[in-house]
Amino acid sequence: MARARVYRHDVRCPGCGSNWMRKDGFSGSRQAYRCGDCRRRHLPGGAYLRPGPEVKERGIDLYLEGNSLSAVGRILGYSAAAVQGWVKKRGGKP
Numbered sequence: 360m361a362r363a364r365v366y367r368h369d370v371r372c373p374g375c376g377s378n379w380m381r382k383d384g385f386s387g388s389r390q391a392y393r394c395g396d397c398r399r400r401h402l403p404g405g406a407y408l409r410p411g412p413e414v415k416e417r418g419i420d421l422y423l424e425g426n427s428l429s430a431v432g433r434i435l436g437y438s439a440a441a442v443q444g445w446v447k448k449r450g451g452k453p
């Protein structure tokens with residue numbers, strides 16, 4: 360039996376407004392979702408959480424330890440593009 364799409368009515372994609380949200384692990388203690396339409400990842404119950412400086416530092420450290428941008432993003436709950444931005448601001452690759 361194929362996996363049915365799960366439409367959530369309490370969670371809506373902030374990017375495209377779709378209700379097709381799939382669970383996508385956790386960010387901290389919060390359940391994260393990924394939009395089935397535009398693939399944007401987000402956390403319900405609030406806007407995108409702005410990463411504090413300590414989150415960025417951690418992300419940069421993880422990246423410098425050899426994790427890929429997407430892996431770091433997945434660990435911290437941010438997009439690879441966001442992580443790339445932190446790394447760039449910090450002064451780029453080692």
Ligand SMILES: [Zn+2]
Binds near residue numbers: 372374376398
């Ligand atoms: Zn979407």
